[in-house]
Amino acid sequence: MTRSHAADDVTRALAERTGTDARDWHLVFKARYGMQVVLQALAATGGQGEVVTQVFTCCTAVDPVLAAGLRPVYGEVSPGTIALDPDRLDRDGLVAGGRTRAVVLQHTFGIVDDGASRRLRAAADAAGALLLEDAAHCLGRMARREDGTPLADVSVHSFGVEKMLPTKFGGAVWVSPRLRGEPLGQRMVRDLAALPAIGRRLDLATRLYRTQLRVLGRLPAAVAGPVRGLLTRTGTFEPAIAPVEQRGALAHPPMRPSPAVVRAMAAGLATLDAEEARRAAAVARYVAALGDVVEVPAAVAADAPLVRFPLFVRETGTAERVFAALTEAGFRPGRWYRPALFPGVDDPAVYGYVPGDPGIATTEGLIARVVNLPTGVDVATADRIAAVVRRVIG
C-alpha cells in the first residue's frame, strides 16, 4: 500500500521528533488497533501466551490483548511511575521459556522514567518477551537506552480523544529496526502496511465528531445518553470507548486512518511543541502548589509535558470530595483510572482481572486514591484548580 503525502508528513515528523527512521512508523486509525496488529503478529509467530500489563489503564489498552487471543496478566505498578514495577514481576512467571510473550511499558499520564523502563526491559529480555511501549499519553516521546536510542521493541502512540493533541483520532506504531531481520518484525510491518483505510461511514463519523459532541453536550443528560447510544449503534457516532470495548472486544477490525484523519494528524503534530510547553507549564504550577499536600508520583519531573497531572490523596472519600469540588468550581477533573480498566468493564473475569487480588494491592490502593487534573489549561487556571484541591485537602 503506498502512503499518501500527508501520511509521509506524519511519519517524517514523528521520526524527526524521536530520532528514528520514518520507515519504521506506521499509521493506524486508533492506537488500540496498532496494539492489536502487533499482538496478533506476536501470537501468529510465537504462539499463545500471556501479556503482562497493568489494571491501572484504560480497557482499550487491554482489549487488543484479548482480540489477539493472548491472555492479559496484571503486575503491580510502582507508585513512583504508575508503570509496571520491574522489581515486583516475579509472580508473573517472567522467566525464559515461560508463557510471557510481551511486557507492556505504559507511560501513564505521560510519565517517562528511563531508569525504571530499562529495568523492565531487562525483565522482558530475561523472559524472551517483547517490550511493548504504550506511549498513548505522550505522543512522540519514548523511553531511551543509555545511548539515547529507543528502548522498546514496539512503541504505540495516540492522536485520540483526550490525548496530547486535539486530533480525536489516529495512532502511530513504531517497530524497532532491530526487528527488521526477524519473522516477528516482518510480520508486524507487513500487516501494518496492509491495513485497509476506514470506510466512508466511519470517515463521516470522524468528521461529524466535534459537532456531535457539541450537540450532545447541550442536551439534558437523560436525553443525551440514549441519543448517543442510538448514534453509536447505527455507526453514526464513533465513541472514544464503545460499549463492546468494555466487554473485551474492539469495535472494528484494525484499520488505518482516512486521508482526512491523516491530514488532521499532520496539522496537529505541527502544534505539539506548543502543546507540550503549555502542559509542562501547568504541571510546574501543580507541582509547586500541591507537591507538599498530596502524593505526586516521584517520577513526575517538575516540567514534564503530562497529558493529565496525577495526584494521590489519602483515601477514596477524599478523592471523591476533590472531584466534586473541582466539578462544582467549573473545572474538569479526571477519574482516569478509577475504576480499574477504566471506565470499568462489564465482567472483570473476561479480562482475567480479579478485583481484590492481593497480588495487585498496591495498584488497587492507587486506583482508589487517584485524581487527575487537566494540563491543557493556562497557568492562571492551573493555580485556581490547585487552590480548590488545597482547600479540600485542608
Ligand SMILES: Cc1ncc(COP(=O)(O)O)c(C=O)c1O
Ligand atoms: C494507556 C492507554 N493506552 C492505549 C489507549 C488507546 O488509544 P487509542 O484511543 O488511540 O486507541 C488509551 C486510550 O485511552 C490509553 O489510555
